[in-house]
Amino acid sequence: MATDFKRGDTGINTAEGQISGPRAARLAKQRLEDQKDYESKRQKIQDEYHRGALKIDDKFGGSATDQYEAMFKATTVGLVTADEFKKARVLAETGVGDKEGGGSGAAGGEGGDSAGGAEDAAARKKKKRKKKKLISTLSFGEEIEEDDQGEGGGDAEPPLKLGKKNPNVDTSFLPDREREKGMRDQREKLKKEWIEEQEKLKMERLEVTYSYWDGSGHRREIVLNKGITVGKFLEMVRQQLSQDFSEMRSVSSENLLYIKEDLIIPHHFSFYDLIVTKARGKSGPLFHFDVHDDIRLVHDTRIEKDESHPGKIVERRWYERNKHIFPASRWETYDPQKDYGTYTIHGGEVNEK
Template identity: 50%
Template sequence: MGDFQANFQRPDTGINTVEGNVAGSRAATLSKKRAAEQASFEARKQKIKADSERGKLGIDAKFDTNTNVSKEEQKFREQTVGLVSAAEFKRANAEIEKARSKRGEDEFDDGVEGVDGGTSITEEELKRLEKDRKKARKKALKEKKKRMAALSFAGDEELEDDETNGADEPSDGKESNDKQSTKEDKGIMKNPSVDTSFLPDQGREQRAKEERNRLRREWLDRQKTMKEEVLEITYSYWDGTGHRRTVHCKKGDTVAQFLELVRKDLAKEFREMCNVSSDALLYVKEDLIIPQDISFYDLIATRARGKSGPLFNFDVHDDVRLGALDARVEKDESHPGKVVERRWYDRNKHIFPASRWEPYDPAKEYGTYTIHGGEVTKKKN
């Protein structure tokens, strides 16, 4: 009995249990399930590993810009990656040049051995290859000329270069080639009846530029000549009554220069003019106070108009209303300009005629001339 108990063994289920066969069956089921899960885990692990290796190869292929580099070049790149000194770079470059020269000598020796072995090309084959190459070149040139013949302005320079290169090569049918090239040249001639004025032309543009410069110089010379012409201006020194005078100045002079001449002329008769400057004087023409920086040439060139007459005419009429008036024709009769002191104007600007005066604005349109006698009215725009 004791031996039986000592030698008793449970049925081998592959599971180490102490609860008996029922518990062993359940443990076996769990063990199989665990084994299946382990196998599935190993399979997924292998798949992930394979995908990782494949992805790495794909990335290397993507960023490899040149797959046809030689071994020497690849080795040189690996040795010079990153920051290297000049000595290391030169040493690596010398090594790759040495390897390249050695590889070239080996290939040359192999080629010589191949020729000696009976693989050399005969002279007839060389001539045939040269002839085929010429035919292919002529055919390509002919196709190119046909494509460009549709345009009236073909690339003559390129065609001439191709023909020059072809002429350097020896050919057997020289006369026939000359005839063919002559016919093709006739087919690509430019059309003389085409209007080319819209195309850029350096010569035409240069001539137009020279003509503009010539006209500009001519206009400047004419302006200079006109500004040097002497102008006789009749003015009236106005201090409540008129004192008519005449002064000569140039057309290019400004109103300030004109007022300085007037001041010197009036100082001979009016003592108060000795103690004032030209800045204290005003020049009033056709009820407009002319700024001192405007020249008489500007008024004449622009044919400026005032409120009661033109500003570009300096002759004198007693009254612009005298004589027959034609509304269709602009009158050039004007009043003599008035020269007044600024302080007199400040004291009397509310009294006629100073009440009609206003500063001149070149950009303003004053319309038709208006003249009011002793009545002061505001002009309606």
Template identity: 50%
Template sequence: MAGDRRPYARDNDQRDSVKRRSEARQQSASGAEKGATRRAKFVSNEESVENKLKLSTIGLVKLEEFQRIKGELEEERQRAAANTLARSAAKDSDPEAQPGKPTKKQRTKNKQPRAVLSFDDDSGDDNVVANKPRKNPDVDTSFLPDAEREAGESQQREALRQQWLRDQEVLKQESIEITYSYWDGTGHRKQATCQKGWTIAQFLNQCRSQVPELRSCSVDNLVYIKEDVIIPHHYTFYDFIVNKARGKSGPLFNFDVHDDVRLENDIRVEKDDSHAGKVCERAWYERNKHIFPANRWEAFDPEKTYGSYTIRDSKQGASKRTW
């Protein structure tokens, strides 16, 4: 049995050695092919230049011609190497740049516009971008600040103010007829012509020239009473006319006088008719201010509202009525 096993062992050893030798040959062949490929990469340019030089210098060629052709081929090889280097550097800097694949910049440029939310019909083109909203020319913008408009309005207001002042000056120059009564306990009717812009002091000075009893008195010693109100000397007739001022028993701005507004008219209805003003000496007023009619007189107060006039009814036990 031992003799039978030995031939089988030798056969196995032979098969193993043959297998190992075949694998070694295959490995050496593949290594040789890889080395040849690497060498071909590095010497391809050299061989191409040499081949071109051989093809360009067939036969007898002068040394200068040979050197010129060789220099041109070297320059061409260097240019090709430089182009290859530039392409490899561009690939390294932009890894996405692959042949046939668009770059990032190109993809951004070719990117479709984002869809815009719209409630219109879907039949329209989805790629149409909504128009930018425009201003409505019919909207009222008068409330917005506008320097040019404000300057124009300011000029217009100033022009109107100047026109109003001119109109008031014309009004002050108008003449009025004033009926008054020199009062020394009894009335003596007189009339004086003056301007609306005159002060009470100017009016009293003219009264002095009309009443002989007052010529010896100065204006400061005279008193003017209108509608039971003592008028200060610095006021003008224009002030009462414009402001429609009134006294205790009637308006101060009417100077036309009637006999008595309460004799033929309803006493419950006040009229714009005016009573004649009184001019008297201050000394007489001081002596008689405790008796009628001087006891009703009081100094004019522009802040006071005198309201409606009052009368006494003797039949009702001297009770006071007000309308």
């Protein structure tokens, strides 16, 4: 709503104004001219605004939303109650709906076929856009081909060509659950077979020839399983020797030593351990327990012989008394991590008095 703007009178036509002189008259005249210029510019802007609005309405006819907003605003100026506000909204929507219905009916009478065709075309375009989005997000070739065949028509897009895999490419480095599961099962199977085989090997019978040494040798033989430890072997030997040597009846197996190839074998080692690892001693192999001639009697000492002589069974106290005398001076505790070199029968004494 336009508001008139008018400056107050300066009183130049009064007696007081006439006394103010020509300068006041000039300023008053300038203000009048400025007011006229302002009024003319304001009127010009209003005329241009109305002409532009009319041209837009004539060209586009105005949308239903704009008409609804204009009608609603016109009926709800100022303070209104809630009931009046709701009633104005209903009346505006009803009026715009009736106008759109009449216009669409007239248009349908003039060209119903063209309107129906336009709606079908719009529906097809919308469906195509939806299908393109589906193709871009999914990779199921069968579903894409079915959609293309279902649409049909000349406007149907060609089916999407999916890349083919090369069967000759090595994919062994890629993770494969089935292959990994098969490998785990195979490892478990081989592990189980190996354990069973080792248990059978431990149960095999072994004939061991030994010599009870108290300064001179007393050879005996005993049969046992390969899985027997040296400690259990010494207990079996003690029971066997107690029949012929009374001192063996009062001694414990823990106080007996088993010396094989100048090495004192600890009680926790088993014959199976010595055989499987093919352990070597200072004067011969530790994994042979059959009887050969003493390698100390072989004349050609330059040739290493794969022969062994019976292990010695001695009391610990006898060893403590005679460890400075040959052959006890060469004896030392067996260490599986140590390399004892080539077989020798003299030298290398470790205990000297």
